[in-house]
Amino acid sequence: MIRRFATLAWTCLASTVVSNSNATELRYPEVWDADANPSITLDFDWLTIDPGFGGRPFRTRALGGSVPGPTIKLSPGTVLNVRFRNLLADQPESYKTSDFGRYNMYGDADMANLHFHGGHVSSVLPADDTTLVVHPGRSYDFTVPFPEDHMPGLHWVHPHHHGSSSLHLVGGAALALIVKDAPNSLPKEVENAEEKVLVFQDWDVPTARNIARKAGDEAFASSLDTIEGGLEVGQRFVTVNGMYQPTMTVVRGVWQRWRILYAGWQDLPLKLFMETNEAGCELQLLAKDGIFITDYPREITKTIPLPPGGRADFMVRCSNVGSTQFSALTRDTLTVVSQESDITRVDARDGLASSAVPEDSKNDTTLLNAQVTADLTPWQPASYPDYLQSVMEMPPSDGCTCPFVLKGYGDTSRMNGKTYRSGNNFQHTTYLGAIVQRELVGIYEHSYHQHIYPFQLVSGFEETEYFHFGDWHDTLLDGEGKKPSGVTTWVIRYQTTDIGGKMMVHCHNTMHADHGMMAKEYVREVAAGAGGSCECGIFGPISGPGLIEDDVGKVTVMGSVEEEVEEEANEEGLDENGGSTISYCVAVVTSCAAMIVSLSLD
Numbered sequence: 198m199i200r201r202f203a204t205l206a207w208t209c210l211a212s213t214v215v216s217n218s219n220a221t222e223l224r225y226p227e228v229w230d231a232d233a234n235p236s237i238t239l240d241f242d243w244l245t246i247d248p249g250f251g252g253r254p255f256r257t258r259a260l261g262g263s264v265p266g267p268t269i270k271l272s273p274g275t276v277l278n279v280r281f282r283n284l285l286a287d288q289p290e291s292y293k294t295s296d297f298g299r300y301n302m303y304g305d306a307d308m309a310n311l312h313f314h315g316g317h318v319s320s321v322l323p324a325d326d327t328t329l330v331v332h333p334g335r336s337y338d339f340t341v342p343f344p345e346d347h348m349p350g351l352h353w354v355h356p357h358h359h360g361s362s363s364l365h366l367v368g369g370a371a372l373a374l375i376v377k378d379a380p381n382s383l384p385k386e387v388e389n390a391e392e393k394v395l396v397f398q399d400w401d402v403p404t405a406r407n408i409a410r411k412a413g414d415e416a417f418a419s420s421l422d423t424i425e426g427g428l429e430v431g432q433r434f435v436t437v438n439g440m441y442q443p444t445m446t447v448v449r450g451v452w453q454r455w456r457i458l459y460a461g462w463q464d465l466p467l468k469l470f471m472e473t474n475e476a477g478c479e480l481q482l483l484a485k486d487g488i489f490i491t492d493y494p495r496e497i498t499k500t501i502p503l504p505p506g507g508r509a510d511f512m513v514r515c516s517n518v519g520s521t522q523f524s525a526l527t528r529d530t531l532t533v534v535s536q537e538s539d540i541t542r543v544d545a546r547d548g549l550a551s552s553a554v555p556e557d558s559k560n561d562t563t564l565l566n567a568q569v570t571a572d573l574t575p576w577q578p579a580s581y582p583d584y585l586q587s588v589m590e591m592p593p594s595d596g597c598t599c600p601f602v603l604k605g606y607g608d609t610s611r612m613n614g615k616t617y618r619s620g621n622n623f624q625h626t627t628y629l630g631a632i633v634q635r636e637l638v639g640i641y642e643h644s645y646h647q648h649i650y651p652f653q654l655v656s657g658f659e660e661t662e663y664f665h666f667g668d669w670h671d672t673l674l675d676g677e678g679k680k681p682s683g684v685t686t687w688v689i690r691y692q693t694t695d696i697g698g699k700m701m702v703h704c705h706n707t708m709h710a711d712h713g714m715m716a717k718e719y720v721r722e723v724a725a726g727a728g729g730s731c732e733c734g735i736f737g738p739i740s741g742p743g744l745i746e747d748d749v750g751k752v753t754v755m756g757s758v759e760e761e762v763e764e765e766a767n768e769e770g771l772d773e774n775g776g777s778t779i780s781y782c783v784a785v786v787t788s789c790a791a792m793i794v795s796l797s798l799d
Contacts, residue, residue: 223443223531225394226263226373231271238280238336239266241309241356241370243416249441250400250434251426257368257417258285260354264439265396265460266372269354273347273376282336283309291413294360301616301713302608304360306414307333312648313341313374314506315352315487315671317584320649321698321748327357327648328619328699328752335755344695346582349378350487351394351456351508359617359715362707364414366462367405369398369439373458376487384574387483387512390454393445395437397459397467397525399505402432404463408708435525442529448538449476452514452573454483461505464642464706466676467525469501475519476535481573484510488585488651488669494573497662504644504674506705512573584694588653589667593634593690594725599625599733601716603639603704608712610704613734616713617703621738621750627693628721628729628743637673637687643714644674644705649696652689672705697722698748719749 229237244259260266271277285307292304310329318325323340331337352374356365373394381388402424409418427434434441447453459467471478480501481494486508494512503509515521515535523531581587605611613624627633635652637645651671658664658675675685703715721743723729728742739749 221440221442221444223440223445224438225268226265226396226438227267229267229269231269231275231277232377238282239311240282240284242284246369246439248400248434248436248439250402250424250432253423253425255423256420258365258370259368260356260370260372264369265398266354266370268373268375268394270375270377271343273343273349273379274345275343277313277339277341277343279311279339279341280336281309281311281331281339283307283331283333285309285333287333288414288416290415292411300619301610301711302360303363303408303412303711305330305358306361306364306409306412306417308358308361309356309365310337310358311339311354312357313352313354314646315350315508315651316341316343316374316376317347317582317649317651317696318343319696319698320700321745322753325648326699326748326753327701328359330358330752330754332754332756337755343376344582347376348488348578348582348585349376349382350484350489351375351458351510352487353458353460353506353508355460359619360711361412363408363462363711364405364412364417366460366707367399367401367408368417369400369436369460371396371398371458371460373456375456382578384576386452386571386573387454387576390452390512392454392456395455395457395531396439397457397461397469397503397530398436398439399461399463399526400434400436401463402427402434404433404708430528433526433528435528435530437531442532444532444534446534446536447476447513447515449518449535450514450516452512455480455511455513456508457501457503457511458508459503459505461507461705462707463505464644464674464709465526466502466504466674467507468527468676469503469523469525469530470499472522472524472529474521475517476515476521476533477517477519478513478515478521478533478535481512482509482663483512484508485668486651486671489578490665490668491577492665493576495662495665499662500676502661502663502674502676504672504676504705506644506646506672507670507674584650584692585669586692587667588632588690588692589655591632591690591692594631594731596733597627597631597731598634598636599731600636600638601645601702603637603643603645603709603714605714606709610709610712610714612702612704612714612716613736615716615736617710617715619752622717623699623719623735623737623739624716624733625735626719626721626730626732626739628723628725628731629693629695629697630724631693631729631731632690633693633731634688634690637689638685640673640687641675641677641685643709644672645702646672646705647700647702647718649698649700649720650691650693652691655688655690657685657687674705693720696720697743698745719744 247254294304355371703710723743
């Protein structure tokens with residue numbers, strides 16, 4: 198049962214210059230508590246920023262008035278209400294994906310929507326339906342119920358409009374979303390640790406400029422021209438919380454909880470690595486993609502191959518006075534400085550900083566210097582929700598093993614040899630209660646992401662520090678490359694427990710997704726005994742039991758005037774690239790009349 202309602206909003210001031218160029222100490226996104234803050238909206242608008250790349254400040258599109266946007270926090274059982282306002286203005290000369298021959302190409306630079314990445318939430322409007330289109334000057338009220346049994350963890354929010362996803366992500370439009378831990382549910386050292394949200398973003402300026410110009414997005418392309426620095430790294434920068442090469446000061450010997458989000462959009466894992474480690478920092482894995490691992494603490498000593506869109510929680514402790522240099526995407530990214538502090542005395546039993554210990558017990562023999570703080574306690578949650586029950590030993594349901602072959606680049610981007618089609622066009626179908634298996638090919642160079650249901654890693658790979666059999670993910674990239682025997686086929690499995698509707702799957706290299714490396718599955722809201730069955734390789738329209746009304750063939754478009762547009766794909770007219778005829782029905786409502794306008798677009 199849903200027990201809380203929260204509405205979020207942020208007002209973004211496009212005239213404000215957000216500068217990090219003279220501030221080397223790492224700053225953190227503002228936190229918005231969705232359990233406590235009602236009746237505010239989230240704006241998508243231009244923002245002038247200076248991350249410290251060199252050159253003049255430049256304009257980019259931002260969510261919530263900052264890059265990255267504010268961190269949303271909510272509890273399981275909360276209904277998240279977000280009024281999303283697209284405050285951009287249309288560029289008349291920019292390309293539109295509805296233009297002839299331009300479907301599955303860059304375009305629609307100023308159209309947007311929101312995706313609640315990682316959330317086990319419905320894809321049916323008014324929830325997380327990424328086929329929604331919000332035109333410039335229009336808004337949409339999202340209502341996204343997070344189930345009572347939703348696993349606590351780190352997720353994120355970003356625009357996901359087909360054709361402009363790359364433009365918006367490369368410009369930094371993203372924010373973290375945290376489903377809160379229940380009180381007293383974690384080990385003491387985790388519950389009492391200071392939390393640090395670290396949003397890593399990839400600013401590949403030459404590639405971004407090229408995408409913008411291909412989309413006719415001259416406003417963004419010309420803005421990127423003002424960036425003058427970084428020639429020695431090919432003008433490809435990595436920022437942490439919107440800052441270029443910041444410093445993070447920590448107290449020696451004290452555990453922190455780092456919640457790392459890689460808001461990535463290209464084809465490389467983050468490759469987070471300690472180039473030097475004078476501070477003696479250690480990283481112990483706690484969770485991946487917002488899901489607690491079962492063998493915490495898992496020490497990670499090598500490169501962290503976080504895929505684009507992936508998240509990871511680490512417990513981090515630096516035992517020496519000194520500095521540690523982290524690199525990401527092979528670039529110097531973050532300097533951690535470990536130093537002594539007046540609060541470095543801790544209770545070895547609980548891992549509490551001395552500020553939490555009564556003054557009259559400071560000399561107790563149980564109080565130790567931070568360099569010998571308590572070790573981490575092995576732990577896993579007392580229980581996992583139904584959608585995260587292990588399926589490692591459960592065979593897939595009849596007919597529910599289907600492939601996804603990710604292959605190609607640019608206009609050759611394909612999933613199972615097909616490009617994305619809007620409307621009633623699906624590759625596979627499942628049903629509630631099914632044990633679903635997917636066999637992934639090509640993820641040594643393409644990152645696989647699916648909405649709604651996380652998946653368990655079953656077979657087809659060699660275990661590493663980071664990837665273990667039985668781990669849960671919603672985004673996956675084999676950063677180690679092909680096995681010597683040939684192309685790697687990763688086998689993943691999950692159970693469709695409770696949420697039906699269309700389920701988007703795609704490469705999280707959004708350049709590939711924008712060019713068509715994206716597909717839809719459908720989870721029928723019906724069980725096996727009531728007509729539910731799986732089907733693979735449909736590549737076309739679906740019908741029959743368990744389809745949610747208005748969820749299969751219609752796309753809601755909030756137009757540039759007071760209108761709501763519903764799109765239905767004409768299966769007969771769609772070509773191999775998903776182009777050709779798309780019909781629109783536009784209801785235009787004014788104060789004195791209502792009229793229906795029919796349009797035909799290629």
